[in-house]
Amino acid sequence: MRITAKADYAVRAAVELAAVEKSDKPVKGEYLARLQGIPQNFLENILTELRRSGIIRTRRGADGGYQLARPAAEITVADVLRAVEGPLAAVQGIRPDELSYGGAAERLPEVWVALRASLRDVLEHVTLADIARGRLPAVVKERTRPKDAWRAH
């Protein structure tokens, strides 16, 4: 259940792009990397994957750089994560909807499917614009309200 450096970097870079959405000028890789403290080469690899998934647009040459391909309010965190990591949840690399167990564990896949649904509940409802603007949706507020949510687990 870990979020990799790559996934984390992808979201952070995308959020920075969301923050300058209106400016319409592409942002350079070097600047993005510096803003979030991410190794530049690694970040550019990641950004290329985001482009291939249609999340960002790029331009080369002087005045080149990266920008979002769609409005930041229409790109969710789930979109970004899927672009760089594939399916949100998998058991040994298999999607939870296509596995089956015998014996007493027969109903276990339902638990994994519920788990994935829980992830989607959050990740598909938070947009890049939400994070950049600092206005997080209700689904996040509700879940972070219990002070317990902030204690170690």
Added chain:
Amino acid sequence: MRITAKADYAVRAAVELAAVEKSDKPVKGEYLARLQGIPQNFLENILTELRRSGIIRTRRGADGGYQLARPAAEITVADVLRAVEGPLAAVQGIRPDELSYGGAAERLPEVWVALRASLRDVLEHVTLADIARGRLPAVVKERTRPKDAWRAH
């Protein structure tokens, strides 16, 4: 966002133990491994970790084997996962409550905390007894009801 073979095996074995809870006779590693189709040596390593975490009890010698240390209805899937994998959610190995970002991503940690809370919502409410008996709690039913929950993502 993947569930490893180890985590999956741990839960499946624990559920099998829950299924024979009343019999009070320890179950042999070899039998457990055969029931769920898990490599025996690997499984016994995992079961030893579960014992060290106080989730199961073991006995050696003829008539030895494994059994739950507490009632199955009091052991959640989260307990088992934490025993073999550590914290439920982490970003680059760091717990979401103790990370901080600069720039536009400043509010991102809240999203990760909400994500973890979502996982806990499911995993801390499903017990081994629930799965073994085939009576899953409301939190699972609600989330698996939308037919959409079962489609690939």
Added chain:
DNA sequence: TTCTTCTCAACTAAAACAGTCGACAAGATA
């Protein structure tokens, strides 16, 4: 043409994953 910036494939070191193996410890039984 030259300067800038993204692109792409290849490469690498280290860690995590998914096991296997063998010697040993501890109970049960004869």
Added chain:
DNA sequence: TATCTTGTCGACTGTTTTAGTTGAGAAGAA
């Protein structure tokens, strides 16, 4: 006590994933 059974523990191994780096090249702008 000897022996059989079964769990315990540490070390070992092969593969995949993670987290990058590097370098040659393509595409624009000036």
